[in-house]
């Protein structure tokens with residue numbers, strides 16, 4: 001996947017995501033500037049046309065790694081506790097790594113104030129935050145696949161169209177997962193769980209269709225009202 005984010009001075013910073021090795025294409029097979037040019041000519045010709053200093057830029061920007069860090073324990077009795085990336089580094093495709101660390105800080109502060117025994121506070125912190133960190137780690141990985149493969153897939157786009165309409169029909173209940181994660185106070189684990197239910201409904205309702213005409217809106221509304229409770233006030 002190649003992405004380009006705009007800079008304030010009117011340029012773009014482009015980032016190419018590839019496996020390091022073992023799959024084609026990978027960074028091992030596009031190492032030199034000549035190999036990279038051939039790869040871009042075949043794969044991203046429209047972007048290449050906008051990169052006047054391609055070879056120079058390729059050589060001066062080294063590759064690095066992205067990883068998901070999963071640890072069994074986040075604390076050592078009352079002596080040490082991990083938070084932020086040290087506890088749960090994630091791939092950056094949901095833009096939530098820093099936010100997740102801020103949420104850790106809020107939780108740890110609250111639990112330390114409530115628990116004079118540090119070991120208990122750290123244990124409660126791990127119990128509260130670990131499932132949420134694991135949920136956003138999983139959603140960040142899913143978002144990569146979605147950004148790379150799905151955005152120009154007609155079936156996926158139809159699901160997004162239906163998702164927006166259901167969000168308008170049921171604003172208290174059917175909140176798109178991206179919105180719950182990015183724009184609400186919904187805990188990641190709850191957003192993950194509700195998002196899975198919502199996605200199954202979207203996939204089922206749009207399967208084999210190329211538009212929303214003739215959809216059984218009454219049946220869909222009834223399922224939502226019966227099975228998807230309103231978002232709790234502190235998560236909305």
Ligand SMILES: Cc1cc2nc3c(=O)[nH]c(=O)nc-3n(C[C@H](O)[C@H](O)[C@H](O)COP(=O)(O)OP(=O)(O)OC[C@H]3O[C@@H](n4cnc5c(N)ncnc54)[C@H](O)[C@@H]3O)c2cc1C
Pocket residue numbers: 083084085086092094095096097098099100101
């Ligand atoms: C490409 C990319 C894009 C991202 N985009 C987003 C985004 O859009 N939104 C978002 O919320 N998050 C984003 N993130 C994630 C975010 O940057 C991290 O989640 C966040 O920086 C984690 O903060 P942290 O304090 O836990 O760790 P860090 O920022 O890694 O801070 C750890 C600090 O400890 C220092 N350190 C390490 N070892 C020692 C030592 N032995 N002694 C003293 N100091 C030490 C390091 O130098 C560093 O300064 C992105 C990450 C990447 C890689």
